[in-house]
Amino acid sequence: MKVAVLGAGAIGAYVGAALHRAGADVHLIARGPHLAAMRQHGVRVLSPRGDFTARAHATDDPAEVGPVDFVLLGLKANSYAACGPLIEPLLHDSTAVVAAQNGIPWWYFHRHGGPHDGHRVESVDPGGAVSAVIAPSRAVGCVVYAATELAGPGVVRHLEGTRFSIGEPDRTVSARCSAFGAAMVAGGLKCPVEPDLRNDIWLKLLGNISFNPISALARATMRQMCLHGGTRRVIEIMMTETLAVAEALGCRVGVSIERRLAGAERVGDHRTSTLQDLERGKPLELDVLLAAVVELAEITDVPVPTLRTVHAISDLLALRTAA
Known part of the structure; x- marks a missing residue:
């Protein structure tokens, strides 16, 4: 399984480190001193569950990574509409985008059913700008219950929780969700596939x-x-x-x-x-x-x-x- 973490900050680097520990081919995309530290020393995770270091590939150039099976979005949701040049090199026809975001996602009413099916939430997808960059059909929802913070460049402090619930917009338990969830569990995280995320x-x-x-x-x-x-x-x-x-x-x-x-x-x-x-x-x-x-x-x-x-x-x- 090839995974790119686009926005390998406190949550992204933590998940990337766990997936790398489980044997996934992980690529951490970041910038600045944090990137420099990860390139030199890997990701250092400080956790009540035990400290560890993951020496995954780190870069600031998505083209260096190429198409992947999963993109884990660790970016803030307010930057999704502008992330086209970053995410495009990572996509092939079946690449899934796991959006580890807070709040209401841009895909919320995609295949929702009911009177609001297909409705665009303007506050999170103004003019369809996010959907144009990340098609809702690629989306795998992800709700993060872990609390982490950057303790310094290349160092993630894990405070509490290991649960990352995932699910499809159409409420199916898909093969891609099952595969990603299994990799997360192998890395020591909880990752239930929810029937309605x-x-x-x-x-x-x-x-x-x-x-x-x-x-x-x-x-x-x-x-x-x-x-x-x-x-x-x-x-x-x-x-x-x-x-x-x-x-x-x-x-x-x-x-x-x-x-x-x-x-x-x-x-x-x-x-x-x-x-x-x-x-x-x-x-x-x-x-x-x-x-x-x-x-x-x-x-x-x-x-x-x-x-x-x-x-x-x-x-x-x-x-x-x-x-």
């Missing part, structure tokens, strides 16, 4: 849609947000509104808000990816989180006043960060 998307989104923007606005860690009474209440309300949208679209999360908060508190002083991006002056990945759910609330006629308020404030923060 959309339920997992909403479960993960329940946390991302609330913790990510609030963490950036308050510059707070997971534990700090959970222990502050006022912030915890705002997060509970945001989660309640999000669940209402999910249920209007036929999804069931199956986890209580209190249990979700307890799980977040156990993560401790982890900084969300949005807070990390803010601290590094990078664009904030909020369209696939807040904007997309507000858009879905409109087509399902679900009132989401708190989500709208937090979206308005965090959108201004995102604009100021990008300026």
Whole structure:
């Protein structure tokens, strides 16, 4: 199995290292000091489950890699529309693209069935720009439950969780999902192939849609947000509104808000990816989180006043960060 990790950051390099350890032909695509370190020393993974080093091939040139069986997208979703020159050299007719992203994916209504089948979510696929680069038929959805961060160039610190749920947009258990899942398991990760990944998307989104923007606005860690009474209440309300949208679209999360908060508190002083991006002056990945759910609330006629308020404030923060 030949795998290219396009955007081998904290999550991408972690998964790439695990797949390499399992014997897959892995190519890590990155840039800057992180790439230089991976070229020289490999990927060093620091984990409660045991440290290890994976010396996979690392490059900044996808053409050097050529067509692969799977592209694991470790890029931020807000960069998908512009990744055409990077992903094109990696594709052949049957290449699958495993999108390890937060939030609502561009393929969400592809082969969805029901009244919204084929609907384009403008917030995440403006004008069809992402679908033009990555056809929804190539997509294998991936919901990441692991928490990782870059401890330095070429060094990934694994904090918690090893689960990466995957699934097809049409809800079939395909051969490509089964093959990728087996390789992930061989690398020491959990990778269930879900009959309907959309339920997992909403479960993960329940946390991302609330913790990510609030963490950036308050510059707070997971534990700090959970222990502050006022912030915890705002997060509970945001989660309640999000669940209402999910249920209007036929999804069931199956986890209580209190249990979700307890799980977040156990993560401790982890900084969300949005807070990390803010601290590094990078664009904030909020369209696939807040904007997309507000858009879905409109087509399902679900009132989401708190989500709208937090979206308005965090959108201004995102604009100021990008300026």
